[in-house]
Amino acid sequence: MAESDETSKMRERLLRFERESRYLRKDSDERKVLEEVFDRSTQLAIEELIARKDLSELYGVVSAGKEARVYRGEDRAKDPVAVKIYLVSASDFRKRMSYIAGDRRFGKLPSGSRDTIYLWTRKEFKNLQLADTAGIRVPKPRAFLKNILIMEYVGVPPQPAPTFAESEVDEADYKWTFETIGTLWRKAKMVHADFSEFNVFKTPEGDVLFDMGSAVLATHPQAVQFLKRDVSNMVRFFRKRGISGKSPEEWAEEITR
Ligand SMILES: Nc1ncnc2c1ncn2[C@@H]1O[C@H](COP(=O)(O)OP(=O)(O)O)[C@@H](O)[C@H]1O
Numbered sequence: 001m002a003e004s005d006e007t008s009k010m011r012e013r014l015l016r017f018e019r020e021s022r023y024l025r026k027d028s029d030e031r032k033v034l035e036e037v038f039d040r041s042t043q044l045a046i047e048e049l050i051a052r053k054d055l056s057e058l059y060g061v062v063s064a065g066k067e068a069r070v071y072r073g074e075d076r077a078k079d080p081v082a083v084k085i086y087l088v089s090a091s092d093f094r095k096r097m098s099y100i101a102g103d104r105r106f107g108k109l110p111s112g113s114r115d116t117i118y119l120w121t122r123k124e125f126k127n128l129q130l131a132d133t134a135g136i137r138v139p140k141p142r143a144f145l146k147n148i149l150i151m152e153y154v155g156v157p158p159q160p161a162p163t164f165a166e167s168e169v170d171e172a173d174y175k176w177t178f179e180t181i182g183t184l185w186r187k188a189k190m191v192h193a194d195f196s197e198f199n200v201f202k203t204p205e206g207d208v209l210f211d212m213g214s215a216v217l218a219t220h221p222q223a224v225q226f227l228k229r230d231v232s233n234m235v236r237f238f239r240k241r242g243i244s245g246k247s248p249e250e251w252a253e254e255i256t257r
Pocket residue numbers: 062063064065066067068069070082084139151152153154155160161163198199210211212
């Protein structure tokens with residue numbers, strides 16, 4: 001299939017950024033990136049997002065995880081955006097099922113891994129919207145298409161904001177954490193389900209919760225179990241950093257009361 005000039009230029013540029021940011025170490029890595037991240041359908045989706053004016057530039061990789069890569073981009077107004085591209089070939093899609101099944105927003109379950117990833121992307125977008133509406137500080141969702149999610153860039157480009165894991169944390173962060181878990185539960189009627197020191201940015205303007213693909217509605221059969229796990233993880237993290245208060249049981253009880 002013939003590739004448009006735009007697409008191949010975009011791909012060349014992305015590869016160069018990946019090389020420069022040393023996410024690519026050997027030739028086989030390079031081939032893998034091409035196949036896994038920029039498969040034909042992802043390239044077309046990027047073109048479509050550009051045509052729709054949701055995106056105008058794509059720069060280097062900010063993060064290269066197992067399941068998703070996050071790029072820095074720019075919108076039409078040259079404001080920075082984060083572009084999260086889920087890897088369609090990631091083999092963990094079965095694991096995701098338990099975070100989708102039981103969510104009444106999404107009806108019939110997809111049968112293949114590609115559709116599962118597309119649904120996951122849509123779910124993260126919806127979850128960000130829901131949290132945003134409830135007044136929780138998250139990266140503002142901008143657009144999504146297939147396996148690509150565009151959102152507000154948090155940090156001072158080219159750097160993303162540091163996470164709790166990379167920052168000093170204090171009592172105010174502790175307070176924010178459990179208030180946020182509580183507001184999510186009571187107002188957004190949602191559980192993050194992957195709340196951890198790696199999924200909260202600490203910025204001069206305040207803490208920002210992100211990575212919301214796993215989040216489930218409070219009606220999900222395992223919602224309470226996920227909430228308890230989120231609470232335990234954060235109690236453990238703050239304890240390691242010398243900040244303690246209520247036990248996980250007390251927090252869970254207080255939040256769901
Ligand atoms: N909105 C954003 N603005 C800036 N950087 C981001 C944004 N979202 C994600 N990142 C960067 O990508 C990393 C991984 O993002 P995350 O959503 O947690 O993906 P993963 O599913 O790989 O954990 C973050 O730690 C951060 O460095």
